[in-house]
Structure formats: C-alpha cells, structure tokens
Amino acid sequence: MTPSVKTLSVLGATGSIGRNTLDIVDHHRDAFEIVALTAQSNVAELARQALKYRARMAVIGDEALYSELKSLLSGTNTVVAAGEDALVAAASETVDCVMAAIVGSAGLKPTFAAAKHAKRVALANKECLVCAGEAFMTLIASGTCELLPVDSEHSGVFQTIAAADESSIEQITLTASGGPFRSWSNEQMAAATVDQALNHPNWSMGAKVTIDSATMMNKGLELIEAFHLFPVRHEQLSCVVHPQSIVHCLVSFTDGTTLAQMACPDMRTPIAYALGWPNRLKAPTKRLDLTDLSGLTFELADENRFPALAVARAALEKGGAAPCILNAANEVAVAAFLDRKIGFTDIADLVGWTLDRCEALGLTGRVCSLKDVLDVDREARMLSGSRLDGGP
Ligand code: NAD
Ligand code: MG
Numbered sequence: 001m002t003p004s005v006k007t008l009s010v011l012g013a014t015g016s017i018g019r020n021t022l023d024i025v026d027h028h029r030d031a032f033e034i035v036a037l038t039a040q041s042n043v044a045e046l047a048r049q050a051l052k053y054r055a056r057m058a059v060i061g062d063e064a065l066y067s068e069l070k071s072l073l074s075g076t077n078t079v080v081a082a083g084e085d086a087l088v089a090a091a092s093e094t095v096d097c098v099m100a101a102i103v104g105s106a107g108l109k110p111t112f113a114a115a116k117h118a119k120r121v122a123l124a125n126k127e128c129l130v131c132a133g134e135a136f137m138t139l140i141a142s143g144t145c146e147l148l149p150v151d152s153e154h155s156g157v158f159q160t161i162a163a164a165d166e167s168s169i170e171q172i173t174l175t176a177s178g179g180p181f182r183s184w185s186n187e188q189m190a191a192a193t194v195d196q197a198l199n200h201p202n203w204s205m206g207a208k209v210t211i212d213s214a215t216m217m218n219k220g221l222e223l224i225e226a227f228h229l230f231p232v233r234h235e236q237l238s239c240v241v242h243p244q245s246i247v248h249c250l251v252s253f254t255d256g257t258t259l260a261q262m263a264c265p266d267m268r269t270p271i272a273y274a275l276g277w278p279n280r281l282k283a284p285t286k287r288l289d290l291t292d293l294s295g296l297t298f299e300l301a302d303e304n305r306f307p308a309l310a311v312a313r314a315a316l317e318k319g320g321a322a323p324c325i326l327n328a329a330n331e332v333a334v335a336a337f338l339d340r341k342i343g344f345t346d347i348a349d350l351v352g353w354t355l356d357r358c359e360a361l362g363l364t365g366r367v368c369s370l371k372d373v374l375d376v377d378r379e380a381r382m383l384s385g386s387r388l389d390g391g392p
Helices: 016-026 043-053 063-072 084-091 105-117 126-142 152-160 186-190 207-215 217-229 268-276 307-318 322-338 346-360 370-388
Strands: 006-011 032-039 057-060 079-082 097-100 120-123 146-149 169-176 237-241 247-253 258-262
Touching: 006 016, 006 084, 006 105, 016 032, 016 043, 016 097, 016 268, 032 043, 032 084, 043 057, 043 063, 057 063, 057 084, 063 079, 079 084, 084 105, 097 105, 097 268, 105 120, 105 126, 105 322, 105 370, 120 126, 120 268, 126 217, 126 322, 126 370, 146 152, 146 217, 146 268, 152 169, 152 217, 152 247, 152 258, 152 268, 169 217, 207 217, 207 322, 207 346, 217 237, 217 307, 217 322, 217 346, 307 322, 307 346, 322 346, 322 370, 346 370
Parallel strands: 006 032, 006 097, 032 057, 057 079, 097 120, 120 146, 169 237
Antiparallel strands: 169 247, 247 258
16 A cells, blocks of 8 residues: 555445545545445445445445444455444444445444544534534544534634634634425425425435425534534624535625635535545536626525524523433434424424423433433433424
C-alpha cells in the first residue's frame, strides 16, 4: 500500500450516502482501500459491495442474515460478522477515515466508536450531534480524530468559515428546499400520502431524511447539528427556504460580508470534500453555470405550516435532553407514517406531544454521556410508541 492510499470504512454502506461514497471511491480507485462495510438488512447489496471492493470486513446488523452473508462471501478473504456489537467492532477498526452514514440513533454507538479509533470521521449521521452533541463534541475535543461534516449545508459552512476568526461570525443561515409540500396548505398536507412525501423535488435520499425534508424537521435537526459543530449561539442560527437547492448556506460576518457556498444538489460534492480535505477530490457532478443562478429565490420558512421546525427550534433552545427526545419521537413518528399508521401532519403533533410529556416527567435535563443519551432515547421512544398505541 502506498502512503497516499487511505483506508476507509463505510457504516451504512448500502444507503444513499453509503452508495454515493462508494461512487466517489470508484472515481479514485487507487486512493482508497476499503476496510469495513456495514448494513442493516440489504445483504445482497452488502455482499456485492464487499466483493467489488475486496473489503476486509462486512457486517450486517440483522443477526438473522449472518449465514446468508457468510455464504454469499464464502471463498473470499472478507471477514463476516453480524449484530450490534459487530457493528461497533467494525467501526472501531483503526482507519484513516470512517464514513458514518447509518440513519437514525442506531448510528450513535458505531459513530462514537469511530471517533475513538479513526483518524477522521466524515459525519453524515446528524442524529449523533442532535442526540448527543455535547458528549460527541467532548469526545472529539479530547482526542485526535478530525470531524468533517457531510451534510451539505454544514459542509458549506465548514468551508465558508475555514479561515474566519470565530468572533467575526455574526449569523449562519442554512437553506432548505422546502420539500415537496413547500406551497401546500395545512389541509392538503393533512391528506398527503407516503408517495407524495417521498417525492422530493431536488434531492435523492433515504426515506427517513426525505420525510424529514417534507416536514422540515430535517432543517430543525440541522440547526441543532450546526449548533454543536460551529462556534455560535442558537440565536445566531437561522434557516431560509431556497427551492433551487443551489446555495447551501450563508455565513454573515461582522464587517457586513456574507459568504455563500454553492453547488448543484448532489451529495457526492460534500462527500468528496469530507474524504479529501484539506485537498479537493474531483467529483463527477454537474457543474454550476450562470444560467443556473438566474432564478435563485429565498423565502421565509412558514412555521405555521411546518410546525416541526418550531418544535425543533424550541428543543434547541431548551437544550439538555430535549433534542434527543425530539429525535427519538420523530424517528417513531416517521416510521409510523411510512407504515401508513398515522397521517403526515400527525408527525409533528406526536413529536410535540412527546416533548411536553417528557418535560412533565422531568426527563429533559442535561445528558452528559452516551449512556444517558441512550436511556433518554429509549424512554422517549416508549412514550411515543404508547401514544401511537392509543395510550394516555
Ligand atoms: P438510508 O436509509 O439510505 O441508508 C441508511 C443506511 O444505514 C443503510 O446502509 C442501512 O442499512 C443502515 N441502517 C439502517 N438502520 C440501521 C440500524 N438499525 N443499524 C445499523 N445500520 C442501519 O439513509 P441515508 O439517506 O443514506 O442517510 C444516512 C444518514 O445521512 C442520515 O443520518 C441522514 O440524516 C444523513 N444525511 C443524508 C443525506 C442524503 O442525501 N441521503 C444528506 C444529508 C445527511
Ligand atoms: Mg442537509
């Protein structure tokens, strides 16, 4: 192996971010050696990837799929494992970079493990910062792992403030596409179907984050993510609806300058940045031209029609365990919506109800450790779940 070859593990390799990451690897085949690939249940795709990249390890989260993965990879040198502990073990391999792209709070333990052992974590799993921002950033600050954001808006901010003196940052604005229901009324959204909510106008993403974009909870989670990543108070964070998804963020400075980061909406751009930093890897994405910029528009986000955004902002302001509860309830609600058990507008209602209930039960206090976070996550899921089952 030449010194310029980077060892890379991809957690959540079969998902949207995982596949886009491997697509970047395909364009830089000699620059990366794949160590571990993980997935939850798509055993065929994981095996195909492990064969193609000659991965050292392939781990499937669902233990019932172990023998299938084992037989698909028989005769190869890939070590096969299954289950949650095996995911954490794979994430703990010492590598140059881990792409943390598991969706949801399921990504917390593996991402923490990666931050302890890898030279760099490319962080797509925003839930890690939403639920456990304080503990995760403390871990990063106390070690040597570099943290590179993958979320497009946060990648933009990271690039924009790179040379800035922290005290010169006045305001960070994240843009939101507004999702498929940007101009829908409350009544229309109450009747929205799963297929309509999954039909995102600009981005091709996994189901969870696509629904979060439709409710605008995604932008709320991203404000919390930004709060932990960047040296600002929550009052300095805002969002604006920008339907073209060309400008990903705007950062305003004390001298009156505002810098914007722009790129076509394609996750391979921020992924390439996170893998290549401080250099830039060539990415096979569409380039912007000036005609793309002639129709850019910006509008205020309507928190009456998108109450998830207001609920998330309140959780950010409250701090402590509130963002973790927000995330847990939202994961339960989005899964129920995707299972067609609740309506689209019930998502924000359930999240708001769970936060109020947890506050009444005294569960919104400070969470210092990953264990505290996982305890709160479990409790909040139980409360949301029992509400869905018709509980009090
Ligand atoms: P996805 O649903 O397409 O893929 C998720 C991956 O996680 C899959 O490989 C799946 O096997 C794995 N996974 C799911 N549940 C798991 C579990 N319980 N244990 C272990 N592995 C599990 O999701 P995605 O869209 O690629 O998103 C991944 C993360 O990146 C999310 O946190 C999302 O918010 C963030 N993100 C995604 C995009 C995007 O464009 N897709 C953009 C910004 C941020
Ligand atoms: Mg984003």
